[in-house]
Amino acid sequence: MMRAPGKSSRTLAMATAGMLCLVLAGCADESSASSSSGADSLKGDTVKIMVGGLDKVIYLPAVLTQQLGYFEQEGVTVKLLTEPAGVQATTALISGDVQGVVGFYDHTLDLQVKGKQVESVVQLAQTPGEVEVVSKEAASSLTSPKDFKGKKLGVTGLGSSTDFLTKYLAVKNGVPVSDVTPVAVGAGQTFVTALQKGSIDGGMTTDPTVAQILAKDLGKVLVDMRTPDGSKAALGGLYPSSSLYMNTNWVNSHKDTVQKLANAMVKTLKWMSEHSxxxxxxxxxxxxxxxGGKELYIKSIESTLPMFTKDGVMPADGPRTVHDVLKSFNPNLKSATVDLEKTYTTEFVKKTGS
Structure with a gap:
């Protein structure tokens, strides 16, 4: 913070300006029309939820729930905020800046071994929805994850779920984690630009970025984890990913609010399963x-739809698959005992009646 001269008027002006900047920064990434401030985010039924990329199709149910008016119908005011990668969203949750995150379930396991108790309350997806792509220039030397050694591989952020999955694909195919070179390039246009300029040889991303890369003939698909079959082939089983996860203590002390959130989101999942x-x-x-235009966006949704659950319930074998994947490369999980039953709950989704 700048040190101000001793005049009270200038100090007051600077404080006011600083507060205004914070307000504007907070509003810049909000998709909700709600005008509730951060100070009252725990009052009544106003909830702040950070999404690891609002425009990513893998997190589409969060925005769609708001667009359909289901949060409002349940009597809960939700403010959706965005971060480019799930790891930043998780940081916001742990720090108390938000009450929930729409991001990958695997963060709940990673956080538990770090002493933080977080749980998925609505499981939006049963597969990662992620795609490993390779640039046209690198395609001849990067034909599968066996060729990851020495290649620059794009991920949304270091410590993100794309980083986790990239390392797993490497280890599964005989490439040590130490030989993997992850490059944090975000998603969307920053990912596309990195691929075009050769800053990365390939990388892991989602729709609509995948659809844009293919439409522009900038690269091709190496590993497709958007469908249950694709997830099983790459990871050995269903890999629950996109979810609404929250601090367990907050869930236990705000059960009525969490139930409203679950009701709204499960209603959306059902609606999605019944619409084109x-x-x-x-x-x-x-x-x-x-x-990429309307048609390409529709194609992105079509390609990604198989990843979503219809009822918000955690797949029975999903947590074990996630644990096995993370344990294969994450030293923290290799020697730790993870209580998988504490990483998710079906209490709320099973009361939705859908």
Whole structure:
């Protein structure tokens, strides 16, 4: 913070300006029309939820729930905020800046061994929805994860789920983690630009970025984990990913609010299962299709739809698969005991009646 001269008027002006900057920064990434401030985020039924990329199709149910008005119907005011990678969203949750995260379930395991108790309360997806792509220039030397050694591989952020999955694919295919070179490039246009410029040889990303890369003929798919079959082939089973996860203590002390969130999100999952990609796209913010156009956005939704659950319930074998994947490369999990039953709950989704 700048040191101000001793005049009270200037100090007051600086404090006011600083507060205004914070307010504007907080509003810049909000998708909700709610005007509730951070100070009252724990009052009543106002909840702040950080999403690891609002425009990513893998997190589509969060925005769609708001677009369909289901949060409002349940009587809960939700403010959706965005971060480019799930690891930053998790940091916001642990620090208390938000009450929930829509991000990958695997962070709940990683956090438990670090002494933080977080749990998935609505399981939005049963597969990662991630795709490993390779640039046209690197395609001849990077034909599978066996060729990861010495290659620059894009991930949304270091310590993110894309980082986790990249390391697992390497280890599974005989490449030590020490030989993997992850490069944090975010998602969307920053990922595409990195691929175009050769800053990365390939990387892990999601739709609509995948659809844009293929449409522009910038690269091709190496590993596709958008479908249950693709997840099983790459990871050995269903890999629950996108979820609403929250601090367990907060869940236990705000059960009525969590139930409302679960009711709304499960209603959305059911709605998605009964509607076409075109109908889903029509409900989403128009600017989400700006990267590649409406038709490409619809195609992105169509390619990704198989990853979502219809009821928000955790797949029976999912937590074990996630644990096995993380344990294969994460030294923290190799020697630690993880209580998987504490990483998720079905208490709320099973009361939704859908």
């Amino acid at each position: 990609p075109e109908e889903i796209a029509a409900e989403m913010p128009a600017d989400y299709a700006k990267g």
